[in-house]
Amino acid sequence: QKEVEQNSGPLSVPEGAIASLNCTYSDRGSQSFFWYRQYSGKSPELIMFIYSNGDKEDGRFTAQLNKASQYVSLLIRDSQPSDSATYLCAVDNYGQNFVFGPGTRLSVLP
């Protein structure tokens, strides 16, 4: 059974700071990794995906992947109160489906 782990939080950061969200996964053969944001009571929306080792940047968001250590992280620069949400890490299961982590709740304090 594949496992994806995240710190459930809440992670609190002041407005303007960098928020760092981490995710570890159990299957060394996993290839693709996705970060979703979910506001309370809403459905998840994709932030970004990554499948190569290293960093991938998209605006204020940077995904980092280290396959040797089996972790993927999401950095949010210049955090805003509107970034307050639960962030879900998902790992592709050999193209069959996704395995989701439990999510990390982020709170950005004004």
Add this chain to the structure above:
Amino acid sequence: DGGITQSPKYLFRKEGQNVTLSCEQNLNHDAMYWYRQDPGQGLRLIYYSQIVNDFQKGDIAEGYSVSREKKESFPLTVTSAQKNPTAFYLCASSPRLAGPPTDTQYFGPGTRLTVL
């Protein structure tokens, strides 16, 4: 507008009743999925389907059933055998099962089911 629709948004049922949740997509996606989310928890896979008339069980399929008679539709029935059905149900689709690494899943707005 392309997207995934789920209905109803809120659903109440009495114990012992079956109920069907609707999921429709006009994205021409091959693969569709059903997830369950309990408060403060992640998503758990119920069923998924790659093509019409074919579907596979996920991690928590017991007490649920699905059908895939049309590419754009993937309804989920919560049966009376599901012991604790109160949850937030999410439908998702992706272009192709076993597609390229960048194929992602897109979610509908969800249905919140409450058993009275």
